[in-house]
Amino acid sequence: MYWEPDRECMGKEELEQLQFERLQSTLNRIYSHVPVYRKKFDALGILPEDIGSLADFSRLPFTTKEDLRENYPYGLFAVPLREVVRIHASSGTTGESTVVGYTRNDVRIWSNLTARVLTMGGVTKDDVVQIAFGYGLFTGGFGLHYGAERIGASVIPASSGNTLRQIKIMMDFKTTALVSTPSYALLVAETIREQGIPPAALSLKYGLFGAEPWSERMRREIEEKLGIVATDNYGLSEIIGPGVSGECREQNGLHINEDHFLVEVVDPETLQPMPGGETGELVITSLTKEAFPMIRYRTRDLTSILPGDCPCGRTLRRMARVRGRTDDMLIIKGVNVFPSQIESVLFEFEGTEPHYQIVLDRKGGLDEVTVLVEVGESIFFDQMRQQRGMMERIRKRLAQELGITVEVRLVEKKTIARSEGKTRRVIDNRTL
Ligand code: DLL
Numbered sequence: 001m002y003w004e005p006d007r008e009c010m011g012k013e014e015l016e017q018l019q020f021e022r023l024q025s026t027l028n029r030i031y032s033h034v035p036v037y038r039k040k041f042d043a044l045g046i047l048p049e050d051i052g053s054l055a056d057f058s059r060l061p062f063t064t065k066e067d068l069r070e071n072y073p074y075g076l077f078a079v080p081l082r083e084v085v086r087i088h089a090s091s092g093t094t095g096e097s098t099v100v101g102y103t104r105n106d107v108r109i110w111s112n113l114t115a116r117v118l119t120m121g122g123v124t125k126d127d128v129v130q131i132a133f134g135y136g137l138f139t140g141g142f143g144l145h146y147g148a149e150r151i152g153a154s155v156i157p158a159s160s161g162n163t164l165r166q167i168k169i170m171m172d173f174k175t176t177a178l179v180s181t182p183s184y185a186l187l188v189a190e191t192i193r194e195q196g197i198p199p200a201a202l203s204l205k206y207g208l209f210g211a212e213p214w215s216e217r218m219r220r221e222i223e224e225k226l227g228i229v230a231t232d233n234y235g236l237s238e239i240i241g242p243g244v245s246g247e248c249r250e251q252n253g254l255h256i257n258e259d260h261f262l263v264e265v266v267d268p269e270t271l272q273p274m275p276g277g278e279t280g281e282l283v284i285t286s287l288t289k290e291a292f293p294m295i296r297y298r299t300r301d302l303t304s305i306l307p308g309d310c311p312c313g314r315t316l317r318r319m320a321r322v323r324g325r326t327d328d329m330l331i332i333k334g335v336n337v338f339p340s341q342i343e344s345v346l347f348e349f350e351g352t353e354p355h356y357q358i359v360l361d362r363k364g365g366l367d368e369v370t371v372l373v374e375v376g377e378s379i380f381f382d383q384m385r386q387q388r389g390m391m392e393r394i395r396k397r398l399a400q401e402l403g404i405t406v407e408v409r410l411v412e413k414k415t416i417a418r419s420e421g422k423t424r425r426v427i428d429n430r431t432l
Helices: 012-033 035-044 054-059 065-070 104-120 139-151 163-172 182-194 216-226 339-346 384-402
Strands: 084-090 098-103 128-131 154-156 177-180 206-210 229-236 241-247 254-256 261-266 280-286 297-303 330-332 335-337 352-363 366-375 407-412 426-428
Touching: 012 035, 012 054, 012 280, 054 261, 065 098, 084 104, 084 139, 098 104, 104 139, 104 229, 104 241, 128 139, 128 163, 139 154, 139 177, 139 241, 163 182, 177 182, 182 206, 182 216, 182 229, 206 216, 206 241, 216 229, 216 352, 229 254, 229 297, 330 352, 335 339, 339 352, 339 366, 339 384, 366 384, 384 407
Parallel strands: 128 154, 128 177, 177 206, 206 229, 352 426, 366 407
Antiparallel strands: 084 098, 229 241, 241 254, 261 280, 280 297, 330 335, 352 366
16 A cells, blocks of 8 residues: 555656756755855855756765754754744754754645655554654654644554553554554553553554664564564654655565655765665755755664565665664774674573663773673573573673673563663763
């Protein structure tokens, strides 16, 4: 099932023509309305009309989070505030938050794009959709809410938090689709089990999860425990919010809404295109945004473009699950470590739960790493000796994989604080 079949199944040439036309009008708009972009273009000696084809595109300058911060709050807006009907902001872990705006037309397009993503995941007008993302400055709640409403589904704006209440709503209102972060879906599944609620008391069929990285293993676990089909969807506030890409029922890569976003995958060091489908940093250019256009925005998200056609019939290319960020890289004892590397090692071990936390401390100038990993009861209450054996095996594998030694602690289920928003996997207590 498609939301906009004429767009989602477009031929390559037709799509490229459309992208080019849209790119041209975006470039003209920003050159005449956003002084920051005009300055960047002038510095490189580029005029919008110099971009004569999609191939010339790589001459354009990149935009980064720093550009957004430096021009806080409205410096990159391309329309006067009187044309802006909505403002969102992303929390930002350091410094100023980044502020983004939408015209009425931007909101209309955004709703269509999240409607596409929801449709890809199975949602129709017959569904009851519970949105358990925060409504507020975060784009997750409103973005997916508008899309679900556009489809004609019955939308429950539950917002985030209060898990017992969410579950009661789910049962009483006969929710068929849950929209949240994947880690929140796991928390819901665990709580249902703890409360002794039989899965048959729920009417859930679909889960549409995004806003944070997750794994295939987490997907299977959520699907089994909640008896649903779970799909991944991706987006970021700077570009539009949710609605940039989403998985179809093939569950094999996220279709990018390429008629609205031009994507590149580049080497984060050289900024040159990654050859032949290799993993690199995703760079996105918006093609239709009016209030807040973005040119070659460096997302810091690591992914790759998948080769081949999708059996679902959509021609929109697919990106792989986002496997981390260029900037969540930790430097521990001088070694570069990605949390996702630790995660994949932990998942090799039978009996571990998909909840872990990496705690970094610095004692006497030396980095110390402790990986807390939740284990099932059978292991937690196991013989001390067996527990030690498991910790030792995990330690060895981590040392092998990362090239550094780390401490491993097995903790009882639910010891690691569950979050209602994005999960915090790394606690860095080091002061430099
Ligand atoms: O998280 C938008 C969103 C809301 C997407 C709801 C999907 C569903 P931000 O708060 O600006 O926006 O955070 C964007 O979150 O650059 C990624 O690092 C991460 N992220 C978002 N979706 C995924 C995903 C929203 N499906 C940042 N898988 C992005 C992995 C994701 N990471």
